[in-house]
Amino acid sequence: MKQLIKSFWGKLSSPSKAAAGVLLGLGFAGGILFWGAFNAGMEATNSEAFCSSCHAPIVAEIRETIHYSNRSGVRAICSDCHVPHGWTDKIIRKVQASKELVAYALGTISTTEKFLARRGYLANREWQRMKKNDSQECRNCHDFDFMDFSEQGRRSVVQHSTALAAGEKTCVDCHKGVAHRLPDMSGVEGWQ
């Protein structure tokens, strides 16, 4: 191994007989290919099929909600709400998800019973994450500035024009279970 690294370094640190254009071209093409492969990997792990491989019961539930089927045909997939869209935050979330690979190997939610027993914990963790980032994943599609209050119900107008507008509350404080069934809500603030 040491010899291999030494040989690799030797080649990197000695001049090449190839033309500068060839070297630059290799670097340029290699960079594009690497970045393309990296992004393909990121996209693949953002797909609904990938999420379903562990979270099938939750993924199936979205089909009963407005985030799956609605009059306009716009829909959200798992990663739209559960993976930050900004590059830096996305990488951090992906690295954090490596912990979930351990849970997969241990079979933490490998059966429906195990999943249901853990559902409250998983939901609560996600609500906390969204509360901390001011429901950023909701706001990627739902923009407060463009809300038409005349199209909303009376209770919604009251809440949106006061608590949400003032920043006292964020989307997920009220909108829990918008894409999945709710777990046991005992002990959850505002749901007693």
Added chain:
Amino acid sequence: MSTMENVFWHILGYTAMPVIFLVGFVAVAAVSLWILSLGADK
């Protein structure tokens, strides 16, 4: 997630970024050197 856990994952996440770039460079360099070696450059 506790603050401690949050800090831990942020440190790991930020560390991962230069590692990704470095691994990319090493991979591209290795393939490029192999291609150059086909032309008896090295």
